[in-house]
Amino acid sequence: MANRSVVPFGPQHPVLPEPIHLDLVMEDETVIEAVPSIGYVHRGLESLVKKKDFNEMVYVTERICGICSFMHGMGYCSAVEKIMNVEVPRRADYLRTIWSEMSRLHSHLLWLGLLADAFGFEALFMQSWRLREKILDMFEISTGGRVIFSVNKIGGVLKDMPKDMLKSFVAILNDMEKELSETTSVFLNEYTVRSRLEGVGIITKEDAIRRGAVGPMMRASGIEVDMRKTGYAAYSDLDFEVITSDKCDSLARCQVRIGELFQSIAIIRQAVDKIPEGEISVPVKGNPDGECFMRLEQPRGEAFYYVRANGTKFLDRMRVRTPTFANIPAMLQTLQGAQFADVPLLILTIDPCISCTER
Amino acid sequence: MAQFMSFTKTVLKNLISKPATTSYPEVPKEYPQRTRGHVEISIEDCILCGLCMRSCPPGAIHVDREAKKWSIARFDCIQCGYCVEKCPKKCLSIVPGYTKPDSSKHTETIKKEEALPK
Numbered sequence: 366m367a368n369r370s371v372v373p374f375g376p377q378h379p380v381l382p383e384p385i386h387l388d389l390v391m392e393d394e395t396v397i398e399a400v401p402s403i404g405y406v407h408r409g410l411e412s413l414v415k416k417k418d419f420n421e422m423v424y425v426t427e428r429i430c431g432i433c434s435f436m437h438g439m440g441y442c443s444a445v446e447k448i449m450n451v452e453v454p455r456r457a458d459y460l461r462t463i464w465s466e467m468s469r470l471h472s473h474l475l476w477l478g479l480l481a482d483a484f485g486f487e488a489l490f491m492q493s494w495r496l497r498e499k500i501l502d503m504f505e506i507s508t509g510g511r512v513i514f515s516v517n518k519i520g521g522v523l524k525d526m527p528k529d530m531l532k533s534f535v536a537i538l539n540d541m542e543k544e545l546s547e548t549t550s551v552f553l554n555e556y557t558v559r560s561r562l563e564g565v566g567i568i569t570k571e572d573a574i575r576r577g578a579v580g581p582m583m584r585a586s587g588i589e590v591d592m593r594k595t596g597y598a599a600y601s602d603l604d605f606e607v608i609t610s611d612k613c614d615s616l617a618r619c620q621v622r623i624g625e626l627f628q629s630i631a632i633i634r635q636a637v638d639k640i641p642e643g644e645i646s647v648p649v650k651g652n653p654d655g656e657c658f659m660r661l662e663q664p665r666g667e668a669f670y671y672v673r674a675n676g677t678k679f680l681d682r683m684r685v686r687t688p689t690f691a692n693i694p695a696m697l698q699t700l701q702g703a704q705f706a707d708v709p710l711l712i713l714t715i716d717p718c719i720s721c722t723e724r
Numbered sequence: 725m726a727q728f729m730s731f732t733k734t735v736l737k738n739l740i741s742k743p744a745t746t747s748y749p750e751v752p753k754e755y756p757q758r759t760r761g762h763v764e765i766s767i768e769d770c771i772l773c774g775l776c777m778r779s780c781p782p783g784a785i786h787v788d789r790e791a792k793k794w795s796i797a798r799f800d801c802i803q804c805g806y807c808v809e810k811c812p813k814k815c816l817s818i819v820p821g822y823t824k825p826d827s828s829k830h831t832e833t834i835k836k837e838e839a840l841p842k
Binding site for chain 1: 727728730731733734735738744755756758759760779781802803804805806809818
């Protein structure tokens with residue numbers, strides 16, 4: 366047996382925008398085992414429910430993460446609405462769906478950029494983020510914020526998107542689609558990119574189930590699971606297929622996310638066609654009493670919200686299980702037997718969001 | 725062929741097109757109408773009810789009914805717009821334009837003048 370050595374990876378590492386630490390047990394250049402430790406950016410947001418009333422909590426949950434901030438706010442609001450039996454106007458549901466899909470677009474483009482950066486293709490990284498900039502501008506036009514949108518409230522949404530704004534967004538997305546297919550074809554076809562992704566970080570269908578992976582990680586292993594198919598918000602009215610791949614490697618995860626980029630544009634187009642007129646929010650009276658959970662599909666996978674209320678304006682408990690937390694065991698599995706040079710790439714293929722994980 | 729030189733087309737296009745960035749601050753940024761920059765108050769309409777103070781998630785707003793003063797800690801404000809939503813007289817608004825950086829945290833106080841007797 367060769368000599369084993371332990372190489373610390375992180376919490377500060379060029380490939381990680383956020384801190385996570387891994388102890389890599391190495392045998393020469395091969396990783397035998399990876400031992401994670403998380404908790405560097407724990408902020409205790411969940412326990413803030415005891416200090417902020419349930420309406421203020423919307424703004425706290427939005428700040429769990431800077432990428433899927435909209436969906437965090439939406440998950441929390443939907444959970445409280447479910448407890449209070451509030452029927453959200455259909456237009457608000459559609460607006461939420463459009464913003465969710467825009468979030469997915471910007472999150473996946475961010476990930477593609479980071480992936481390109483991880484295998485050292487700087488120009489491709491810039492290209493992906495240039496495309497993403499257009500989505501952020503659209504967010505600023507429609508919500509007033511580029512990262513934190515503050516448009517969710519319990520009972521609906523705060524801001525409406527008029528017809529001409531929606532039309533201009535669809536026009537921007539139609540133009541973007543062409544540029545997008547040019548950029549993404551580099552990821553899927555270029556020899557240098559494929560040589561880094563193909564056959565690397567394989568997680569089989571059985572392993573993905575056993576390790577409880579979620580989102581694109583699960584779908585890239587050939588398992589059709591997508592919370593959008595449960596029909597929350599306006600997804601029940603929209604027609605889309607779950608994108609899967611059965612290659613199980615890093616390229617498959619890239620393919621699934623690229624497929625979802627185009628799918629998101631198609632969903633936004635459908636939603637803009639079908640959006641009904643009407644109110645965007647309903648007044649909510651009283652305090653929530655009871656408990657419920659809510660599952661929704663974030664760009665990184667399934668997020669789970671649990672809320673327990675006691676009839677006062679302060680909630681008893683709020684719990685969020687974020688997709689990255691669920692994907693860490695799967696990531697550790699892919700690291701076993703990997704080459705040391707592939708470690709940054711393999712960590713990135715789960716699309717880690719550490720602030721989400723640690724809340 | 726798609727396997728090689730697939731990025732060349734993008735590179736050539738970028739070579740002849742204008743840059744995607746602007747040279748801020750020489751070229752000022754134009755903000756959309758809805759940009760949440762900072763909170764403004766039209767103090768004449770304010771009734772000093774204090775709802776904004778009680779609703780503010782980070783506790784940046786302070787209302788003093790006795791001294792007839794409305795104050796906001798600009799560095800604590802998170803521009804969420806909850807006070808604007810809660811205000812019964814709709815005298816608060818959130819407008820584009822970010823507040824200036826500073827070397828120390830400070831609070832901005834606005835005093836409500838007495839209405840002149842008719």
